[in-house]
Amino acid sequence: MNISDPTETFRQEARELLDQLEAGLLDLEQDPSNSDLINSTFRALHTIKGSGAMFGFTAVAEFVHDFETAFDRVRKGQSQANAALIQVALDAKDHIHRLIVEPETRIDGGDAILAQLRLIVEGGAAAIAAPPAATPASAAPAAKGADTPKTWRLVFYLPGDALLYGTNPLLLLEELAQIGPLSITALTGRVPSLDVLDPETPHIGWQVDIVAEDPTGAIDDVFLFLRDSMELTLVPLDAEVEAVPDTMPAEPEAVAAPSNQAADDMPGASIEHAAPSRARAVEKPEGAAATSLRVPAERLDELMDRVGELVIAQARLSQIAAQSSDSGLKTIAEELERLSSGLRDTTMGIRMVPIGSLFGRFRRLIHDLSSELGKPIDFVTAGEDTELDKTMIERLADPLVHLIRNSVDHGLESAEKRIAAGKPAKGVVRLSAVYSGAEVAISIADDGGGLDAARIRAKAEENGLISADTKLTDPELHQLIFAPGFSTAKEITALSGRGVGMDVVKRTIDGLRGTIEVTTAPGKGTTMTLRLPLTLAIIDGMLVRVGNGRYTIPLTAVEECVELPDGIEAHARGRNFLDIRGSLVPYLRLREVFGTAGPAELHQKVVIVSSGEGRVGLVVDQIIGNNQTVIKQLSKLHSAIKSFSGATILGDGTVALILDTAHLVSAGQAYVERNQTGRAA
Incomplete structure (x- = not known):
């Protein structure tokens, strides 16, 4: 049985909370007065602090405590969220991440971040000094008047499992001390005798008298994750109640009483004591069953x-x-x-x-690039619910980072140039995902200046990628930007100019059995579309025979099957097309593509497959049937063979190659054109 490392569990949960914190801060920058965003951001900080203290990440808990204290001024309306605050808060979030990843390493910079954060939230005004934590309420008499703070009496008992799950009562009392001057009294009337005392159960209660106008909201935040299963009473004290002693000494027999007897810890206070047996019990609301389970990948x-x-x-x-x-x-x-x-x-x-888990990471990237390059950018996402295999999600992060940086740096013009061209000053980068047959199409689009075909060609000739007399179509020319070392940047910057990145993108997408399409319009922008299979593991396939070889075609790419008309060669006249209900579809004879020896079958079949907007017919000798196909990756020795995306083991133990339909569709037209050129000659 594997026992999970609790610190690793904390790190995983902290990563999710930090992602939530980052998303909340970025949303808050767009809507600074949204109280829901402010509260959710504060709750994320509060949870990280509590969990950090629970799992021994003291540096994290202390830093987040000060971060939370400064951000609390925003929550209380004493300061306004603005771009400067968001930027420093994002830096603080990054610092928290470093503290969690490297807990044993001394990481500097935290004090400077907190000092800058406090300066921003205080707005340059004199800081409001926090009162001493342990000042008795009687030593801080309230001034008379309409806004005179009252004295409130808080009595609370923690849930029976609070200590077991790492709750520290002293930290809770420290948080209460930030609300106002207070006095604290421990209530020991429920402490049982030693022979029945459970050291993991919080028997001691706490009476806290606080001087404040209305501490209800602040107290709710302190006990945010305990409130539903604990005993808590908060009442304002009038002059008569204040004269009553804070606590009554417990009788000896009360201290030694069995744990199933309740004692009156606080005469004069309106609080109902639950039996200690209930305090120990873990109270769960009905129907609160776990809805998810964390499983190692x-x-x-x-x-x-x-x-x-x-x-x-x-x-x-x-x-x-x-x-x-x-x-x-x-x-x-x-x-x-x-x-x-x-x-x-x-x-x-x-x-x-859902690919939305990946898209959310790029909001921070766009935010930082916008600040670094001085380009106002509107980042738009769509199709976040589109699902991909987790392996694909993990391997797509770096290629998408490169493509987004390329769109921002090369694609979008400066605000001045955009205004001069009649465009809005703020550029747009759109990231979207959509199902497309057996694939998922992920598009990165910008409304910038578009690709400069002449400049790409000149750079390609300069690098020796093509000769001056090479004829290329626009799509072929655009694919040159993925060549190793290719860059049209006039100068090297921190973001671009070295020609490293786009070739890595191409290799990664090829490794995922995907393709990259580039469409551009001068002055209107560029769109990079990644077409990827839904999964890399198991697919439904159509098994076909070509000569003595058997091949599998992904079933989701198959549109229909037709019979190859008799005598089509006599009427083709070099045009390898089929009329499929009024649409001309090019076809490839797989016997010719694979160099299969021997005579063809008398009645051949054509399997019509599609990829994106393209279609091609694959001529085979026999359609054997459908089967579940377990994809086995080809070795590196076969990496140059583009017609196959993998292999599978058939029921009889033999191997069948899996056809890469996306490659065959894109190659179909070129193959037909070469065939036509050869016949014309």
Whole structure:
């Protein structure tokens, strides 16, 4: 049994909270007066502080405590959120991240960040000095008048499991001390005798008299995550109640009383004491069942591998059953096929992650690039609910960073140039995702100046990528920007100019069996579209035969199957097209593409596949049927073979190559054009 590391659990939860904090701060910059955003940001800080103290990250808890104290002025309306505050708060968030990642390392800069944060929230005015934490209420008499602070009596008992989960009562009392002058009295009337005392149960209660106008909201924040399961009473004290002694000495027999007897700890206060047995119990509201479970990614990968092996074994059983006359065996094979198919879909669903979890990371990138380059930018996202395999999500982060930086640095003009061109001063970068057949299309679009084809060509000739007389279409020319070392930047900056990045993007996307499309319009902008398969693990496939070889076509890319008309060669006249209900679709003879020897079948079939907006027909000898396909990656020795995206093991133990339909669709037109040129010559 694997026991998870509690500090690693904290780090994982802290990462999520820091992402939430960053998103809240960026939203707050756009809507500074939104109280919901301010409160959610404050709650994220409060949770990080409490969890940090619980798991021994003292430096984190102390830094966040001061951060929270400064930000509390914004929450109380004493200061206004502005761009300067957001920038320093983001720096503070980054500092918290470093403290969590490297807890043993001394990390400087925290004091400077907090000092700058305090200066901003105080607005240059004199700071309001916090009263001493342990000043008795009687030593701070209130001035008479309409705004005279009152004395409030707070009595609370923590839940029975509070100490077990790391709650520190002293830290809670320190937070209460920030509300106003107070006096604190421990209530020991519920402490049982030693023979029945449970050291993990908080038997001691606390009476706190606070001088403040109305501390209700601040007290709710202090006990934010304990309020539902604890005893807490807050009442204002009038002159008569103030004269009553704060606590009564507990009788000896009361101190030694069994834990199931309640004692009157505070005469004169309006509070109901629950039995200690209830205080120890973990009270959960009805129906509050866990809705999610954190599972290490390695276990999901292992589960996916096991499911893949099960699918292969099921295929072998189905093939054996098909050759047998045993009806019982056939029934079991069919049942196993149904169950393995359902298990495959469920496992793949577990691995699917909304791409919005990736998109959220780039808001900070856009914010920082806008400040660094002095370009006002409006960042727009769409399709955040589109799901991709978690492996794809993890490997897409760096390529998208490069593409977004490229759009901001190269694509968007400065505000002055945009105004001169009749555009709004603020540029737009749009990041979107949408399902497209068997793929997900992720687009990064900007409304900048577009690609300069002449400049790209000149740079390509200068670098020796093409010769002066090479004829290229616009899409082919645009693909040159992904060549290693290619850059049209006139000078090297911190962001660009060295030609490193776009070639890495291309290699990464190729490794994911994806493609990159570039569309641009001078003066209107550029769009980079990444087309990626939904998953890298298991797919439904159509098994076909070409000569003696068998190949798998991803079923989601298949539109339809038709028979190749007899005598089509006699009427083709060099035009390899089929008329599919009024639309001309180019077709490729896979026997010619793969160099298959031997005569073709008399009645060949055409499988129409699509990728994006393109379609191509693949001529095969036989369509064998559909099957579940476990994708096995090809070795590096086969990386130059672009027609195949992987391989799979069939039920009889043989190997079938998986066709890369996106590559075949893009290559189809070029293949047809070469064929036409050869025949014309």
